[in-house]
Amino acid sequence: MAVWIVEENCTGCGLCVRACPYGVIALEDKLAVIDERCTNCGACVASCQFEALESDIKAKPIPDLSAYQGVWVLAEHHGGQLGQVTRELLGEGSRLAAALGHGLSVVLMGHRVEHLAAELAAYGAERVYLAEHPDLENYATLAHTRALAGLIAEHQPAVLLMGATPLGRDLAPRVSRRLDLGLTADCTALAIDPENGQLRQTRPAFGGNVMASIITPRHRPQMATVRPGVMAPLEPRTGTEAELVRAEVALGPEDLLVKLVSFKASGRQEVDLGQAKIIVAGGRGCGGEEGFDLLRGLADDLGAELAGTRVAAEEGWIPPERQIGQTGQSVRPEIYLAFGISGAIQHRAGxxxxxxxxxxxxxxxxxxxxxxxxxxxxDLFKIAPAIRRALAEV
Ligand SMILES: Cc1cc2nc3c(=O)[nH]c(=O)nc-3n(C[C@H](O)[C@H](O)[C@H](O)COP(=O)(O)OP(=O)(O)OC[C@H]3O[C@@H](n4cnc5c(N)ncnc54)[C@H](O)[C@@H]3O)c2cc1C
Structure with a gap:
């Protein structure tokens, strides 16, 4: 396979030079020249307006994927409680399912977790695939991969959404590798292309400087992880019921190589900023502990959570789990008060x-x-105290 120049047609316009994502085309004496690092991606052929580039690479036909139907969400639960990210994914999943004209299902894996099906239905699930097994009681990569991959192979969904949580970040790549699928991690937006029904999976790329929209035209399901706090859950409905499909889970010794011996909570206080209604956040402009003491007082007055930028976390003014942004938490409070924060794209993403x-x-x-x-x-050192004084008056 190769790409080559038809010299008599080349005008030296340079379009192919700009189109080449690998920078392997140059102009020499007003003629395009391709060097040996060419990957035969074909981007230059598509860009040429003078039929000066040819290739013997045949576009791979897109297989018939019409058998894959339905939007799936993986349910996360801890201590018998549904994780908030699952409600958020159900909200987004129902929008995607409506756009596709498909149903919305949830995969619920665990041991004695059937009681969660009612809540899943209230948040939009039409069907729940219930995979119960004593060895699924605690999350274990291999066992959960086996169970989920088996369900996917049997029921063939079109879309599978998981939280970009520690669990989702561990499980999603395993499943995608086992089934030879694509995976777009850490999406901040999802949409259905109205022309071809493909899932557009948007996520920050190149350090957050561009938002990349990724499609998976040749594989199903289209798998994406979504960060907690990014999508909006639906209002829970009453009187709804989901169809319950009990799945057989067959685990072998090769799936049970890792066993949970004991569970010890870290001393660190977990902060669920995703649930906070009001957040007071500070950045480098706070200047240090003193500035954050001021914001802490304001947060207390407002019944708010305190958070900050990556700079604030790196300086140790806030704990790392209170960092907001692309590499921190995504939040959706009613009110976000930002003090001394420049608003870098990586922070705004959160x-x-x-x-x-x-x-x-x-x-x-x-x-x-x-x-x-x-x-x-x-100056925040004047404005924050003024807000506190005004609050004290009301
Ligand atoms: C891959 C990658 C991921 C990243 N992820 C994150 C992330 O998750 N979260 C995040 O926050 N950042 C992240 N960053 C860093 C980000 O690019 C910025 O560097 C960071 O957000 C800047 O923090 P800041 O606003 O506190 O500081 P600065 O950008 O330095 O801004 C300080 C602001 O304070 C103002 N100020 C100063 N003094 C006062 C005062 N007295 N009163 C009022 N205003 C004042 C200044 O005018 C300035 O606008 C990431 C960067 C990269 C490359």
Whole structure:
């Protein structure tokens, strides 16, 4: 297989040079020249307007994937309680299922977890695949991979969504590898292409500087993990019931290589910022502990959670689990108050779901103001105490 130049047609326009994602085409004496690092991707052939590039690479036909139907969500639960990310994925899953004209199902794996099916139905599940087995009581990579991969192979869903949680980040790549599927991790937006019904999976790329929309045209299910706090759950409905499909789970010794011996909670206090209604967040502009003490007081007045930017976490002004953003948590509070935060794209990625953003920054050109509903230009050390005084009066 190769790509070659038809010299008599080449005008030296340079379109192919710009189109080559690998930078292996150059112009020499107004003629395109391809070097040996060419991967035969064909991007240059498509870009040429003068029929000066030819290739003997045949586009792989897209297989008939019409047998794959339905949107699936993997349920996460801990201590008999459904994880919030599952409710969020059900909200998004129901929007995708409606756009596709497919049903919405949930895979519920565990031991004695059937009681969760009612709540899953309330949040939009039409069908629950219940995979119960004593060895699924605690999460174990190999056993859960076996159970989920078996269900997928048998029922052939079109889309599978999982939380980009520690569990989802461990399980999703295993399943995708075992079934030879694609996987788009850490999506921040999902949509169905109205033309061809493919799932557009959007996630930050190149350090958050571009948002990449990824499709999986040749494989099903289209698998994506979504960060907690990004998608909105539906309001729970009453009087709904989901069809319960009991799945056989057959685990062999090769699936049970790892056993949970005991569980010890870390001393670290878990913070579920995803549930917070009000968040007071600080950045480098707070200058240190003193600035954060001020914000902590304000957060207490408001009954809010305290959080911050990566800079604040790296400086040790807030614990790492309170970092908001692309590599921290995504949140969707009613009110997000940002003090001394510039609003870098990686930080904004974590607050896109906030209902109202109130930003305080002394730089009127700060990027945070481009997403703020209320912009207060000034010194946070004057504005935060003024807000506290005003709150004390009411
Ligand atoms: C791959 C990657 C992932 C990342 N992930 C994250 C992430 O998850 N979360 C995150 O937050 N960042 C993340 N970052 C870092 C991000 O790019 C920014 O560097 C960071 O968000 C900046 O933090 P900041 O706003 O606190 O600091 P700065 O950008 O330095 O901004 C400080 C702001 O404070 C203002 N200010 C200063 N003094 C005052 C005052 N007295 N009163 C009012 N305003 C004042 C300044 O005008 C300035 O706008 C990531 C970067 C990369 C490359």
């Amino acid at each position: 607050v896109a779901g906030a209902r109202y953003i109130v930003a305080v920054n002394r730089d009127p050109a700060a990027a945070i103001f481009s997403v703020a509903d209320y912009a207060l230009v000034g």
